[in-house]
Amino acid sequence: MRYAGHTPADQGAPDTMARPPLVRELLLVVGLFLVYKLGRRAANGHVDEAFDNAHRVWDLERAAGLPGEGLVQRLLLHDETLIHLANTYYATVHFPATLLFLAWLYWRRPRHYVWARRVLAVLTAAALALHLLFPLAPPRLLATTHLVDTGRVYGPSVYGAQPAADSMANQFAAMPSLHFGWAVLVGVGLVVATRSRWRWLWLLHPALTLLVIVGTANHYWLDSIVAAALLSVVLAALPLRRAEPVRPPRPRPAVVPQREHAPGYAATGARR
Numbered sequence: 292m293r294y295a296g297h298t299p300a301d302q303g304a305p306d307t308m309a310r311p312p313l314v315r316e317l318l319l320v321v322g323l324f325l326v327y328k329l330g331r332r333a334a335n336g337h338v339d340e341a342f343d344n345a346h347r348v349w350d351l352e353r354a355a356g357l358p359g360e361g362l363v364q365r366l367l368l369h370d371e372t373l374i375h376l377a378n379t380y381y382a383t384v385h386f387p388a389t390l391l392f393l394a395w396l397y398w399r400r401p402r403h404y405v406w407a408r409r410v411l412a413v414l415t416a417a418a419l420a421l422h423l424l425f426p427l428a429p430p431r432l433l434a435t436t437h438l439v440d441t442g443r444v445y446g447p448s449v450y451g452a453q454p455a456a457d458s459m460a461n462q463f464a465a466m467p468s469l470h471f472g473w474a475v476l477v478g479v480g481l482v483v484a485t486r487s488r489w490r491w492l493w494l495l496h497p498a499l500t501l502l503v504i505v506g507t508a509n510h511y512w513l514d515s516i517v518a519a520a521l522l523s524v525v526l527a528a529l530p531l532r533r534a535e536p537v538r539p540p541r542p543r544p545a546v547v548p549q550r551e552h553a554p555g556y557a558a559t560g561a562r563r
Contacts, residue, residue: 310401320393324386327415327469341426341463345433348466348511357513357536360430361438363506371445377503378442382449386468388496392477403484406531407476408437413525414472418518422464429465431508438508465531468510472518483531 314544353359367374387413396404431440442448450462481493504510 310397310403313397316397316408320390322494323412324416327419331392337426337463338428341428342433344419344425344466345428345430346435347432348513349430351434352511352513360436360505360511363502364438364441364508367441367506368439374441374445374507377507378445378447380499380503381442381470381507381509385473385499386537388477394479396480400484402481406529407437408478408530409471410476410522410525413529414522415469416477417521417525418467418469421467421517421521422461425466426463427465427514428463429509432462432466432510436508441507442509451475465510466514467518467521468504468514470510470516471500471506471515472522473495475519475522478528 367377393404393408393411396407430436431442432437440448442450478497479493482490485493501515504515505512
């Protein structure tokens with residue numbers, strides 16, 4: 292089955308024939324999130340390697356002329372309420388926004404949902420592989436950056452005080468940023484799946500996420516750049532194709548039964 296594209300028909304009633312079974316999808320999505328959490332925990336450790344990579348990333352950004360992450364953080368630190376809101380956004384929006392996105396697509400745009408779920412699964416798997424191959428300490432843990440760990444100082448924080456002993460999350464899985472990668476997928480997916488003139492405002496979600504993850508010193512600019520590049524590759528490999536129009540079958544020509552002729556008559560009906 293091919294997926295729906297940007298046709299007016301997509302904006303009407305949902306195509307229930309394209310909607311997968313709900314129980315199966317719930318199991319798949321829950322399994323995806325469990326793999327995400329367990330995969331990040333499996334990549335925990337490698338402290339020395341994570342800090343060595345952090346120095347390399349920081350130096351590479353400065354050599355490339357990227358603006359310092361501190362520029363964004365200083366803007367947020369002007370107001371304690373603002374930095375608290377940024378920490379709250381980082382801690383509470385990531386998972387719920389993605390789940391609501393998938394739920395809405397499942398109910399209203401089932402063909403788009405199947406595409407988005409596949410993209411999300413492949414993107415997450417690729418990111419987890421990079422977390423294992425390239426452990427990276429976030430800028431808030433790197434003394435060279437002189438950045439504030441805003442979650443720990445102002446709250447709320449989703450991480451333990453001792454990164455190496457954190458059993459709830461892997462604090463050395465900064466590259467790539469799935470916070471940003473998922474947010475871009477949500478924004479782009481809603482732009483594609485809706486036709487409102489205001490649909491482009493959905494891109495504010497990844498833009499705000501980028502400012503938050505950088506301003507709270509949880510990610511480098513390069514974490515987001517790599518996430519966006521990775522998502523671009525996945526989208527190119529799993530495009531959202533237009534649905535082919537369903538053509539009704541051609542009616543068969545009516546068969547006119549031939550009248551049987553009585554014996555002694557020719558085909559023209561004349562007596563022999």
